[in-house]
Amino acid sequence: MITLINIELYKIFKKWRTYIGFLVIAVIVPVINFAMLAEGEKSLDFMTRNLQQSFVFVGNLLNGYLVSYFILISLAVHIPFLITLVAGDLLAGEATAGTYRILITRPVSRMNIISSKFIAGFIYTAFLVLWLAIMSLGIGMIIFGVGELIVVKSSGIIIFARNDVFWRFLGAYGFAILSMTVVTALAFLFSSLVENAIGPIISTMAIIIVFLIVSALQINFFRKIEPYLFTTYMSSWRLFFDDPVDYAALYKSIAILAGHIALFFGATVLIFKRKDILT
Amino acid sequence: MKKIILFLIIPVVCFAQSNKSDEILNLVKENFNKIKDYQVNVHIKVDVNFIKVPEGDATIYFKQPDKIKLKSEGFAMLPKEGINFSPLNFLTGDYTSIFDKEENVDDNPCYLIKVIPLGDKSDLILTNLWVDKKQYIIRKIESTTKSNGTFIIELNYDKDIKYPLPSSMVFSFNVQKMEIPVGVMGDADEINKTEEEPRRKSKATSGKVYVNYSDYKINIGLPDNIFEKEEK
Numbered sequence: 451m452i453t454l455i456n457i458e459l460y461k462i463f464k465k466w467r468t469y470i471g472f473l474v475i476a477v478i479v480p481v482i483n484f485a486m487l488a489e490g491e492k493s494l495d496f497m498t499r500n501l502q503q504s505f506v507f508v509g510n511l512l513n514g515y516l517v518s519y520f521i522l523i524s525l526a527v528h529i530p531f532l533i534t535l536v537a538g539d540l541l542a543g544e545a546t547a548g549t550y551r552i553l554i555t556r557p558v559s560r561m562n563i564i565s566s567k568f569i570a571g572f573i574y575t576a577f578l579v580l581w582l583a584i585m586s587l588g589i590g591m592i593i594f595g596v597g598e599l600i601v602v603k604s605s606g607i608i609i610f611a612r613n614d615v616f617w618r619f620l621g622a623y624g625f626a627i628l629s630m631t632v633v634t635a636l637a638f639l640f641s642s643l644v645e646n647a648i649g650p651i652i653s654t655m656a657i658i659i660v661f662l663i664v665s666a667l668q669i670n671f672f673r674k675i676e677p678y679l680f681t682t683y684m685s686s687w688r689l690f691f692d693d694p695v696d697y698a699a700l701y702k703s704i705a706i707l708a709g710h711i712a713l714f715f716g717a718t719v720l721i722f723k724r725k726d727i728l729t
Numbered sequence: 730m731k732k733i734i735l736f737l738i739i740p741v742v743c744f745a746q747s748n749k750s751d752e753i754l755n756l757v758k759e760n761f762n763k764i765k766d767y768q769v770n771v772h773i774k775v776d777v778n779f780i781k782v783p784e785g786d787a788t789i790y791f792k793q794p795d796k797i798k799l800k801s802e803g804f805a806m807l808p809k810e811g812i813n814f815s816p817l818n819f820l821t822g823d824y825t826s827i828f829d830k831e832e833n834v835d836d837n838p839c840y841l842i843k844v845i846p847l848g849d850k851s852d853l854i855l856t857n858l859w860v861d862k863k864q865y866i867i868r869k870i871e872s873t874t875k876s877n878g879t880f881i882i883e884l885n886y887d888k889d890i891k892y893p894l895p896s897s898m899v900f901s902f903n904v905q906k907m908e909i910p911v912g913v914m915g916d917a918d919e920i921n922k923t924e925e926e927p928r929r930k931s932k933a934t935s936g937k938v939y940v941n942y943s944d945y946k947i948n949i950g951l952p953d954n955i956f957e958k959e960e961k
Binding site: 501503504506508509510511597598606607609610611612614 | 778779780781782783785787799800801803804805806807808809812876877902
């Protein structure tokens with residue numbers, strides 16, 4: 451199985467499109483950091499202007515943690531696109547390249563083939579999120595240093611002590627890996643249905659965009675269906691930045707996302723096992 | 730005849746009340762003016778329902794008449810009115826004062842003086858000062874402002890004090906709950922929000938800030954550059 455995963459990873463990292471995601475993050479994160487260097491104080495003043503009317507405060511609130519938090523919010527919606535580029539190609543790519551039949555004729559079960567591909571896709575997803583974590587926290591800390599993290603919500607302001615922040619980021623990035631794996635699983639499912647990677651990429655993104663729009667619209671009808679959309683739970687990484695952390699809501703989100711992964715992967719296995727390979 | 734007597738007595742009584750309060754306040758000012766400058770370490774705990782802040786340590790620098798600076802290695806915040814409890818803050822400009830009554834604050838007999846600023850420049854509308862009868866130190870301040878509602882400052886002192894500087898302070902205030910601009914952060918409260926949970930509306934809320942003072946360094950000749958605004 452490990453050999454199969456290694457082969458799949460080799461195939462993934464042999465393609466240049468795999469590096470698009472890493473490249474995008476390597477470019478956008480420093481750009482955001484430099485933008486924050488120029489305009490961050492203004493943003494912070496805007497966020498705390500009401501607080502400043504009543505309180506005097508000192509300390510380094512514009513720091514690497516705050517910038518990383520901004521980046522995580524900004525990119526959480528866009529990272530799925532980078533993931534589908536690879537995950538949508540995992541099975542459909544074999545069809546496009548005409549290697550399906552060769553692959554299936556090897557003395558390996560279809561279950562093992564599909565599992566190894568999915569695990570390789572998961573590893574790529576995890577690497578991409580880890581790359582985002584390293585880039586945002588690393589560059590943010592180098593440029594701005596560390597400090598307390600201010601999180602502004604409509605219900606109030608939370609300022610986390612500097613020694614109470616890092617574990618929250620670890621949790622948030624861990625959760626991001628899980629939520630992005632749902633995207634991987636969905637693109638993987640679509641990838642098993644077609645013979646060209648463009649279809650799974652566009653279909654996955656279309657679903658995510660539609661779900662996000664439905665979630666964003668403040669219409670009662672959409673509010674009712676919102677709990678049934680997996681995208682609703684993808685932003686639950688923010689629960690790590692609450693005090694106290696609502697673990698019940700967090701576990702619920704984890705369970706729902708894990709359930710979606712199992713569902714999408716299960717459906718992919720069923721489809722792939724029954725699939726008549728003609729290419 | 731009665732009217733004439735009343736007409737004569739009322740101003741005399743008022744003048745006497747005002748005169749007594751001025752005497753007391755002058756003694757308070759005199760007492761506080763013994764301090765030219767000071768530096769003190771503070772431990773701050775903020776208890777406001779819409780702001781969660783970790784307890785923090787900072788240093789306050791003060792120099793007469795009104796220079797004040799809050800410095801901290803980490804994050805620290807204090808209410809604007811609570812950073813400097815100098816009685817001179819409440820007794821600047823033109824004001825009129827009235828001796829109200831004698832009242833105990835934590836078993837300490839005090840004079841209750843009402844201070845009303847004259848004119849409309851001051852943000853203060855009315856300040857009640859509880860002045861310790863024996864030591865002429867301020868034990869409690871209750872002030873109503875135009876912009877920030879009403880606040881109460883309760884000051885505790887060590888037993889034998891040389892200077893009128895407190896060992897702890899409790900700052901209580903009422904503020905209108907802030908409309909917080911979530912801006913680029915989005916609103917994390919939207920996560921898992923159900924239809925039954927409407928957005929919390931702005932309403933009045935109360936809060937307390939607890940400050941403990943330690944390691945006073947008084948009249949050490951603090952240089953002016955400490956109070957200069959640091960370049961960001």
